[in-house]
Amino acid sequence: MRLKLLGLTAIFSLLSACSTTEKTPVVETVKAKPAVEVDLSAQDLYQKALSKRDFDKIQLLYTARDRAIEEQNWQLVITICEQLIESGGPDSVRNQLYIALAYTQQKDYHTALETLESLNAKLTSPMHFFLHQEIYGNIYSAQALPHQAAPYLIRASETANKHDFKADKVNKALWQVLNQLSIKQLEALNSGSSIQRGWVSLALYTQLYIGDATSLQAALNKWNYAYSNHPASFALPDNMQQIIDVQPINVNRIAIILPSNQSKQKALSQSLKAGILAASEKHPDRELHFINSALNAEQIAEQLNELAPDFVIGPLLKENIDKLQQAGTLDAYPTMYLNTTPQALESIDHFAFALNPEHEVTQAVYHFVNKEFKKPLVIAPGNRLGKRLANHFTNQWLEFSDNEPEVGFYANKRDMQKLVQELLEVDKSKKRIREISLMFRGKLHEETRSRRDIDAIYIIADAAQTRLLKPSFDVNISTFAKRIPIFASSRSHDIKSDKTDKKDLAGLYFSEIPWMLPLTGEQQSLRSEFDQIWPEHTTLEQQLFAMGFDAVKLIPQLRQLQMVPGKTLTGLTGDLTVNQDGDIERALKWAQYREKQIVTLDIKSQKPTPLFIKNHQQETQEAAL
Structure with missing residues (x-):
């Protein structure tokens, strides 16, 4: 398995002159395990607990729960915690947090979020809050949303530091998240408590000076002086013996x-x-x-x-x-x-x-979601590549919206005009006009109408095809309707074609490599x-x-x-x-055809929040009102 984030721990090794304490699990156990049960598995302990009654049963269930967490037997953790809650065992909130943890580890993030949200008003101890924030942070991190994961993990780290909890895994998870943020995102977080500022400053130094050992050493000496006894100083792997210079x-x-x-x-x-x-x-x-x-x-x-x-x-x-x-x-x-x-x-x-074309399709989806488009229309050739990229767009889109995009495939150039009219339902409008015309002898003022629910169009086509499709959309979208922005992939752009004709593409947005x-x-x-x-x-x-x-x-x-x-x-x-x-x-650039020139746009396509998380956030906000 490929090693991940190799060398980041080198930065920590510069901050600590001694080896770290023994690695601990993500959660703390609350019951000492009887010596007679040391060699029993979580499943064995659970089965043994079922044969007991009253206090002895509950005690053994807690021991089995902690062992199941150590073994990462997450389904058993859920089973035991549910029984403890049902039996009225102490600290029901903690058991529910462990259930959320187990669902997170099983990648059932929807259920994990539901469990966490049910506990928002029930966190009565610092340990409750610590676990609550850690699990939230891990869920956002698993969705590749480091900018949303960071505040939760920072709060968990702050809580652990204040109450002297062991938090090796939280601190390492926070460090990985911070190193996925851009300098601009880190600077936006560089405020708040001393713990938060210390983490963010260390991440900023890493980005600015990694590969420059002398400057990095000087920056870390400065950091160590300003943030002595910071939790980052101890987020080290076991038995770190030497400084690793990243060259x-x-x-x-x-x-x-x-x-x-x-x-x-x-x-x-x-x-x-x-x-x-x-x-x-x-x-x-x-x-x-x-x-x-x-x-x-x-x-x-x-x-x-x-x-x-x-x-x-x-x-x-x-x-x-x-x-x-x-x-x-x-x-x-x-x-x-x-x-x-x-x-x-x-x-x-x-x-x-x-040069993976899926990269820019994903980037287009992110941009559409961030612009709050609700119903995009995708048009592509009916060949293997066109279908592959259109399907990729649909799959990516449905992570963030419950509205399926409209998708159309054309077979050849002759098919394009007809397909555009069908997708915009202009053909239906024309049919209605003909039917009404037959009912009246006098001359009617008529104008076709296009469908109103489409709010963005994405063209996956080569340069020649795009020069036919763009005007087709222009003439078939109702003149009295709001103009629909039209986007295209880099396949639509050709420098040679641009030298002779740009007028048919006026207003078109497209993604492209800077070159x-x-x-x-x-x-x-x-x-x-x-x-x-x-x-x-x-x-x-x-x-x-x-x-x-x-x-x-x-x-x-x-x-x-x-x-x-x-x-x-x-x-x-x-x-x-x-x-x-x-x-x-x-990450490609966005540009637009304007009159007789191409203008490069400053558009950042940051990954948006997945739909299931967005729904949970909305429900939480509504419940708080």
Whole structure:
């Protein structure tokens, strides 16, 4: 299993001169276990308790409950806690909190939230509040909502510090959450209690100085002076013996495994090579060695053994990645695959960089939800890719809304106009107009009406198809109705087509990699040079050039980006982050066609709150009124 957040604990090790106390479970036990029962499992203890009566039964049920928590036998925890509540055992609230904990561990977050909300007014002890906040925080963290998880885990950490609870797991969970936040999000949290400010300041120092050991050491010395005895100082793993300096990956020799110039993928390979070479111009002493990905695994292994590279980029095609993963050819080398990988990444120095179209579809969904659109319409070609991306949109959308999006697929260009009218129900309006016209001999003033529930349109189509679809929507949406914003994926954008005609796309929003949008500064100089040397490159080839460029640019910062998920690198293919599984993720830019130019927009597509959590939040607010 891939190691996660490797090296973050190094920061803590700089703050503590001694080893930590023994690791404790997430919850505290309340009953000492009789020596005679030390070797019994939770299930055995539970069965034994069922044979007892009154006080002896309750005592043994508490022992079985605590053992079940230690064993992470969550279904048994629920069963025992429910019996304790039914039998009137002491501290019913705590048992209900353990039930919520068990549901959380079983990923039944809906039931866990219902249980927590039923206890909001019943938290009579600091331990109740500590567990309550911890479980809430863990639920939000599991939904990849670190900005919502952080306040709960901070409150849990504050409570534990004030009342001297052992809270190793809370503190480590809080640290992971904070390191998934951007600098802007952290700065918004940098207030409140000394405990909160200490956590946030430490996370900020990490983002600002990770990879710069000298500056990080100075910042941590300052932090340690300001926040002595802070809980972060003790959130260390067992037996930490030395300081781990997080250093950039330094490379002098790179092996690049790509299709040869004689292959069918020649144009794609050459575009990637051009990007890699362009990014390497500032490193004239760096050696680049290209290996034909069509060679078998043994032949590639021989070449790598001879070269002894510091880093490997590639392969590009999934079948070649699978070939080398199965043979273990790249296990000993830090590697960046240029596609999604058939197998999971096992090495902490293996990464996957893919121009995955699902990334921007997800980004579009997030933007639509944040804009509070209720009923989007998705239109896509009826081929495999179109259906795949439309289904991805629908699946993502239904995490945040109970209204299914309207989806339509077209077979060809001739089918588009008819499909647009059907989706907007203009065809029905025209039919009604004809029926009414037959009833009257005089001339009628007529105007078709389009449906009113659609409040956003998302086009998944290539540039030529988009130039037909956008005007079709424009003419079929009622003139007296509110204009519906129309969005498209990057497939709709083509620089060559833009040179001749933009008027049909006026008002269209689309997501795109920065390389394909108006640039400034150093990137503009690179763009001008590219256009002079490769004026006839296709959109895909330009995207691969940008990918090759970013692949080289990423190498020195891969470890830091993975260790601090909130840290980003601005690249030609987007704002780049590395998740805990080693996948390089991209946040694209939004732009809009306005008159005769393209304007880049400052739109951040932050993940919204899932529907089931939003419903719980609303119910809680209504209950408080």
